[in-house]
Amino acid sequence: xxxxxxxxxxxxxxxxxxxxxxxxxxxxxxxxxxxxxxxxxxxxxxxxxxxxxxxxxxxxxxxxxxxxxxxxxxxxxxxxxxxxxxxxxxxxxxxxxxxxxxxxxxxxxxxxxxxxxxxxxxxxxxxxxxxxxxxxxxxxxxxxxxxxxxxxxxxxxxxxxxxxxxxxxxxxxxxxxxxxxxxxx
Amino acid sequence: xxxxxxxxxxxxxxxxxxxxxxxxxxxxxxxxxxxxxxxxxxxxxxxxxxxxxxxxxxxxxxxxxxxxxxxxxxxxxxxxxxxxxxxxxxxxxxxxxxxxxxxxxxxxxxxxxxxxxxxxxxxxxxxxxxxxxxxxxxxxxxxxxxxxxxxxxxxxxxxxxxxxxxxxxxxxxxxxxxxxxxxxx
Numbered sequence: 001x002x003x004x005x006x007x008x009x010x011x012x013x014x015x016x017x018x019x020x021x022x023x024x025x026x027x028x029x030x031x032x033x034x035x036x037x038x039x040x041x042x043x044x045x046x047x048x049x050x051x052x053x054x055x056x057x058x059x060x061x062x063x064x065x066x067x068x069x070x071x072x073x074x075x076x077x078x079x080x081x082x083x084x085x086x087x088x089x090x091x092x093x094x095x096x097x098x099x100x101x102x103x104x105x106x107x108x109x110x111x112x113x114x115x116x117x118x119x120x121x122x123x124x125x126x127x128x129x130x131x132x133x134x135x136x137x138x139x140x141x142x143x144x145x146x147x148x149x150x151x152x153x154x155x156x157x158x159x160x161x162x163x164x165x166x167x168x169x170x171x172x173x174x175x176x177x178x179x180x181x182x183x184x185x
Numbered sequence: 186x187x188x189x190x191x192x193x194x195x196x197x198x199x200x201x202x203x204x205x206x207x208x209x210x211x212x213x214x215x216x217x218x219x220x221x222x223x224x225x226x227x228x229x230x231x232x233x234x235x236x237x238x239x240x241x242x243x244x245x246x247x248x249x250x251x252x253x254x255x256x257x258x259x260x261x262x263x264x265x266x267x268x269x270x271x272x273x274x275x276x277x278x279x280x281x282x283x284x285x286x287x288x289x290x291x292x293x294x295x296x297x298x299x300x301x302x303x304x305x306x307x308x309x310x311x312x313x314x315x316x317x318x319x320x321x322x323x324x325x326x327x328x329x330x331x332x333x334x335x336x337x338x339x340x341x342x343x344x345x346x347x348x349x350x351x352x353x354x355x356x357x358x359x360x361x362x363x364x365x366x367x368x369x370x
Contacts, residue, residue: 002247005249005325013201014200014204014206015199016208016222017220017222018222018302019199019204019222019224021199021201021206023201024251028326029326030325032326035202037202037203037251039204062187063301064187064189065297065300066209066221066222066223066301066302067223067224067300067303067304068306069192070189072297072300110348111353112250112253112349112350114299114349115253115257116248116251119252119253119254121253121348122350140190140213140217141187141214141217163296163300165307165350165353165354168296168354168357169357172354172360172361176357
């Protein structure tokens, strides 16, 4: 394993309501010195939930995304708030976004997003044994919930509204699970 | 389809060497007004390449990631430079990062990364019919190239250095391709 570069200094160079940007001065093992910038996210990260309603249906949402300025279909997700566990955060997010809670939350894989420039991590979890339970969120408009047939998961890959890398990773992790357990071919 | 919110105003509120942050004032169809922030990336986006060396091997890289401050295994990727096509950019990146060019580049899926907060898009492509051709890049140290057995792709999902959502999505897209063409079960 290569030895990590030494971080000679770090400095916050911009801070907005949402984003904090840090500049780091690094020295690599070979003596090469560089300056890198990164976005520093809150340490808890985020959770992305694959909610399985029954043997044939998962629940997706359609929500406006300010970054790409259009609506997007994705699995529910959100930031982990102070002191929440992954399970608590996942349950709060699905109560707010789809009106269900889950008796069973199973962490599957923790993923990074643009790790060259961002310290963010997202915990992908599967949520099963759902029951109706709605919490009010802070969304500007009601979120559309989209039930999706488990036998048509491949159609999602062709859908121009389904583009988010973490949701695509989660979709495949789900297919992998179904394939291993014999639910689908 | 829901009607997009109206963008009442936008303002650049921070600019560093790498990042530009914009604040948008939006009015949703229901009259609710909100302020969102987003990172504005160069319009060309990025390319992520799955280079297949032969019938049994794909090539990965291990590279230091400033965002998470550790080394990470991933598929080669990089920003599309001015006036480059996706194919040109993909070939330049693999020449710089793994020392190969490809006679065949096939675009597979364009994905977004944190579309709620970022306008970035990455074009995932498959590169086949490779030949040796090295270009110098601007990396601070040589990039380690890791040949990976196609029959052991699932091991990557357990690897703690393989966490980037786009690379995971690309891995599954590759598995999907192999499965459909009968290369693997």
